[in-house]
Amino acid sequence: MATLEQRVKFAEKHVTEKSGKSWTTKGRPWVLDEFWRPATGFKLWPRESTLLCQRCSDLVGDIVEYQDDGIKCRRNAMQHGKCKGLKAEPIIMTVLCLPRRSGKTFNTASWVLSQLYQEKYKRIAFVASSEDQMLSLFRENYGEVIKRNKALSRASDVRESQGIIRVPSKRSMFEGLSTSHGSVTGRGRTTVIMDECRDLHPRVAMSLIPSIFESHGWECPNGHLHASAGEEVPKNCPACSTKLRQWFGRILLMSSAGILDGSERDWFSELVSYLQANPSPNVHLFQASHRVNPDISSEITNTVEDVFGSLESTKSYVSVEIENRFTRKGENLLTKGEIDACVDNGLKNRIESDKQCVAFLDTSKTKDKTSLVILSYDEERSIDPWSQVVIERVDVWEPQKLPGGVINPKDILEHLDLYIPLFPNLKALRVDTRVMPWAIALVKQIKKSRPWGRIVDGYHGKRAERKASWQLLHQRMLTRTIRIPPHKELRAELLSVRRVEDLDGNLDVRDANRGKRHIDIADALAVCCYLAHLESITQRRSLTSVSGFQAHTLLQKLYRPTTSKIDLDKF
Ligand SMILES: [Zn+2]
Numbered sequence: 308m309a310t311l312e313q314r315v316k317f318a319e320k321h322v323t324e325k326s327g328k329s330w331t332t333k334g335r336p337w338v339l340d341e342f343w344r345p346a347t348g349f350k351l352w353p354r355e356s357t358l359l360c361q362r363c364s365d366l367v368g369d370i371v372e373y374q375d376d377g378i379k380c381r382r383n384a385m386q387h388g389k390c391k392g393l394k395a396e397p398i399i400m401t402v403l404c405l406p407r408r409s410g411k412t413f414n415t416a417s418w419v420l421s422q423l424y425q426e427k428y429k430r431i432a433f434v435a436s437s438e439d440q441m442l443s444l445f446r447e448n449y450g451e452v453i454k455r456n457k458a459l460s461r462a463s464d465v466r467e468s469q470g471i472i473r474v475p476s477k478r479s480m481f482e483g484l485s486t487s488h489g490s491v492t493g494r495g496r497t498t499v500i501m502d503e504c505r506d507l508h509p510r511v512a513m514s515l516i517p518s519i520f521e522s523h524g525w526e527c528p529n530g531h532l533h534a535s536a537g538e539e540v541p542k543n544c545p546a547c548s549t550k551l552r553q554w555f556g557r558i559l560l561m562s563s564a565g566i567l568d569g570s571e572r573d574w575f576s577e578l579v580s581y582l583q584a585n586p587s588p589n590v591h592l593f594q595a596s597h598r599v600n601p602d603i604s605s606e607i608t609n610t611v612e613d614v615f616g617s618l619e620s621t622k623s624y625v626s627v628e629i630e631n632r633f634t635r636k637g638e639n640l641l642t643k644g645e646i647d648a649c650v651d652n653g654l655k656n657r658i659e660s661d662k663q664c665v666a667f668l669d670t671s672k673t674k675d676k677t678s679l680v681i682l683s684y685d686e687e688r689s690i691d692p693w694s695q696v697v698i699e700r701v702d703v704w705e706p707q708k709l710p711g712g713v714i715n716p717k718d719i720l721e722h723l724d725l726y727i728p729l730f731p732n733l734k735a736l737r738v739d740t741r742v743m744p745w746a747i748a749l750v751k752q753i754k755k756s757r758p759w760g761r762i763v764d765g766y767h768g769k770r771a772e773r774k775a776s777w778q779l780l781h782q783r784m785l786t787r788t789i790r791i792p793p794h795k796e797l798r799a800e801l802l803s804v805r806r807v808e809d810l811d812g813n814l815d816v817r818d819a820n821r822g823k824r825h826i827d828i829a830d831a832l833a834v835c836c837y838l839a840h841l842e843s844i845t846q847r848r849s850l851t852s853v854s855g856f857q858a859h860t861l862l863q864k865l866y867r868p869t870t871s872k873i874d875l876d877k878f
């Protein structure tokens with residue numbers, strides 16, 4: 308096992324570009340932070356998300372090199388009890404959505420070579436969509452790189468016409484495969500890399516992933532022992548007595564954006580949206596726009612963007628090629644039928660409720676509405692916590708209808724004082740503190756002087772949270788796992804929401820009436836769905852404690868597309 312540092316040093320020393328320039332990550336911090344480190348790393352994740360101190364909570368999602376790098380902690384948790392600290396979860400899948408010409412192929416090759424020549428028993432498969440593409444890519448990024456370096460050439464056996472590299476002293480092997488290749492499937496691989504996923508058929512992609520299911524086991528950090536699943540292993544290496552480390556098969560999925568055509572070929576974009584909305588301890592997702600390659604001239608791209616981005620016929624291609632954005636024409640997020648299917652005419656604003664719930668207060672001053680939405684776990688419909696939700700209350704304050712045309716924070720506090728104690732199982736009330744100074748003051752006052760202040764906090768979600776929130780609401784509406792009251796304004800708002808693909812290829816929303824934003828209540832509802840999701844994460848299970856069959860079912864869960872286009876059971 309080589310350390311990340313050793314692998315970087317190796318690539319800097321041995322891997323060169325055609326011009327003779329040595330490989331470097333200078334100017335491209337993403338190569339290490341978003342690719343090399345996660346691709347073989349572990350993600351810090353709460354042992355119990357409710358028992359977390361502030362310090363540990365700040366570290367959630369950070370990537371560490373080894374499984375032993377988890378954090379033991381006994382500090383006081385933010386809620387009651389002692390912090391349980393963080394475990395280091397293996398990152399099984401790294402998903403990179405990068406623009407073209409980001410250097411991903413060359414950086415992938417450097418990453419592959421740095422393992423192949425330094426680590427034992429690596430079986431790395433690289434899949435491209437066509438044989439020709441694979442072979443030319445292999446020649447340029449692997450074959451030629453090895454030829455330019457004496458040490459590499461001596462240590463390996465390269466079959467350029469087959470796309471194969473063998474490093475006998477390490478018993479490691481690299482195979483370049485194409486989807487037309489008969490032996491794309493196969494077992495015992497330690498790493499599967501899929502390049503340009505937007506061109507790969509989902510059936511092929513899904514049939515490759517199981518080839519790592521059996522890939523896990525234990526190994527000596529000094530390279531003496533390497534055991535696969537099912538083999539009996541000692542605690543320490545028999546040769547050097549070092550404690551063995553668990554290893555996992557890994558998947559790397561890469562693509563630039565493409566044109567979406569509504570077919571199952573959109574799977575990669577769907578995967579990216581899904582992961583964005585459902586962060587997983589076992590998946591690392593990185594999406595970049597066009598600024599990851601310092602060698603690309605922004606003057607040139609800006610010009611192309613300006614000119615061709617203005618033409619109706621070339622507009623969508625520009626967003627694909629330059630902005631790395633999956634593109635589809637603007638359309639309504641939800642149809643009338645889809646909304647009506649979730650409306651329950653029997654629902655009214657509840658005065659009180661002892662159900663588990665979450666709430667969001669969207670704040671405004673003079674133009675937009677201020678709204679409060681309380682969403683609860685719908686115990687009548689499901690025993691699986693938070694799988695079904697129902698709106699308990701919707702309250703709206705319209706500044707135009709208020710004295711002076713301004714929201715009065717005192718009214719809001721009075722309202723909260725009346726209702727919040729009547730919802731004793733409210734888990735979280737978040738107040739939008741991003742813009743309104745009165746909202747910040749309100750949260751401070753509540754936290755200081757109200758007995759229910761401990762569940763209240765400011766909310767400073769950014770674009771990513773907003774997108775995730777809408778993705779969750781959207782999913783709930785489509786799967787009818789939410790019940791909403793026959794609230795006229797809310798219904799009208801939901802109807803007016805347009806779906807767009809954002810810069811990174813995710814679902815994003817905007818109002819049909821641009822400039823005049825009026826999806827306030829729906830926005831608050833979307834954030835509630837996000838808060839409900841955070842509540843439900845508590846039950847998430849860990850991949851570290853399971854293996855084999857269980858890992859398979861877990862991976863299925865973790866990669867569950869938003870629609871049922873891809874069925875993981877069908878290979
Ligand atoms: Zn802690």
Ligand SMILES: [Zn+2]
Binds near residue numbers: 544547
């Ligand atoms: Zn050893």
